[in-house]
Amino acid sequence: MAQSFGLRHNLSHPWPMMAAMNTPTPSAGRDDPLYPRARQLVLFRRDPGIATLQRTLRIGHQRATQLRDAMLGDILDHDEQEQRWRIADAAQDGPDLLVQNKLAKAAHWISAAQSMVIAAGAGMGIDSGLPDYRGDEGFWRAYPALARSRLRFESIASPQAFQERPATAWGFYGQRLQLYRAATPHAGFGLLHAWGQRMQQGCFVFTSNVDGHFQKAGFPAARIYECHGSIHRLQCTANCSGDIWFTADLRPQVDEAACEWLGELPACPRCGALARPNVLMFDDWHWNHARSQQQRALLDVWLDSAQTPLVIEIGAGRASPTVRNFTRRMQQRGSRLIRVNLHEANIHNLGDIELALGAREALEGIQQHRAALV
Ligand SMILES: [Zn+2]
Structure with missing residues (x-):
């Protein structure tokens, strides 16, 4: 009799043994x-x-x-x-019940919401085929020429680089501009747009991405706050006038193998000094944030009327905390949170919905459950 109880704790065959026991x-x-x-x-x-x-x-x-x-x-x-x-x-790839439950819950929250803030970081762009800059290795895979000279993202995306090696700095941004112009925003953008349109007070985008893809996907410009600026706008490195202008006429000619801008570098039409993208770089004291501040003011006005919008945070890592800090402030104001982050979701969090999925996969998963609600 003592023997049979001993078997219960034999961990080399735990499950079959436990199943065989009558005592739960x-x-x-x-x-x-x-x-x-x-x-x-x-x-x-x-x-x-x-x-x-x-x-x-x-x-x-x-x-x-x-x-x-x-x-x-x-x-x-x-x-x-x-x-x-x-x-x-x-x-390995079977459906997972807990994820499905969360996607269904997210679909319910979105259906019930009167308004929504989309808080998006770099992870939102990955599924449109944009490079992942996480870590030096990821960055250098996307820009082999910069890997050869051991130039890190932080070094090339800086006002200092525009001062010391303008052709390389513009080689990098010219390539990015071409890439962002050529890429099509993935299907998740369209889904978010459609969900927002059905809400009484609509939705607002808070993004640290400079790719302009929310505009490209049809979101109205007056409902987008680009907290790090936009690669589709330029400013003067000397900030002679405070002007910010559109890059429509800019046709980058870049030697991609060398990451060098070919020909004349973009210049300020007023003073002739070197122009630079109107994006917030590292150690950047010269960023002209006037346009971004105007967008922020529109967000604040909208937030006053929207009160406690549902927040859906997508692909915003802890490494670049601006978006996460905004999300936290919204939670403090009483907003519910749906967080989508493949690498940094807190999947055992009980209060909010956190999904360790890619942006597109999560949004399409939610859409499937929304379809089931109708
Ligand atoms: Zn100027």
């Missing part, structure tokens, strides 16, 4: 209320380690072990010979 183990394994989140965590991180479960869910070793063991036969396999846990083949 309260709040252990699959009955544990944390099981869905633990399961989600393992799937997203691709990591069946006990330590990750303990740290992320803030639980003890025993509970984490029970949770992980309960995933055997669900989403995990255990390789007896190598003594290794791995994600089961069947679980």
